[in-house]
Amino acid sequence: MSETKCFEMSLGPAAISITTTYPIDAIVTEWRRGPEPPMFRLRRIGPCHQPDVVHSEAATPRLEINDSGSALRVWAPATKWAAQELIHAAVVMLERHLQLIGYVTLHAAAVARNEHGILLLGKTGAGKTLTAIQLCQ
Numbered sequence: 831m832s833e834t835k836c837f838e839m840s841l842g843p844a845a846i847s848i849t850t851t852y853p854i855d856a857i858v859t860e861w862r863r864g865p866e867p868p869m870f871r872l873r874r875i876g877p878c879h880q881p882d883v884v885h886s887e888a889a890t891p892r893l894e895i896n897d898s899g900s901a902l903r904v905w906a907p908a909t910k911w912a913a914q915e916l917i918h919a920a921v922v923m924l925e926r927h928l929q930l931i932g933y934v935t936l937h938a939a940a941v942a943r944n945e946h947g948i949l950l951l952g953k954t955g956a957g958k959t960l961t962a963i964q965l966c967q
Contacts, residue, residue, distance in 0.1 A: 836878035844927035850885035852913035
């Protein structure tokens, strides 16, 4: 089994800590080179005292959230796919922290011109980015 590492994932004023044996920093670095890099920041930190997301290696995937919804426990095999899903679960926890301090999180694109703007909402693949690009041309 690999060494357990602690990471901090942050976006604006919100931050969560993650413990895992996965090399999630390498996966996020790979995503940053892609067409839609993640907005969050991820950095390795010292020991996690009370992590928000805890990953343990297990053959059978399982997910558990504590009663207050403030901590997530994930059991999953040591595969790249499972590591990517762990990152996605951590992003959900990060969004929850943002919402608890008054932020609203949306899956959207926005375009502004002459002090006016529009917000394009939609599911992944709905064409928000393409529409925003076309509006800018």
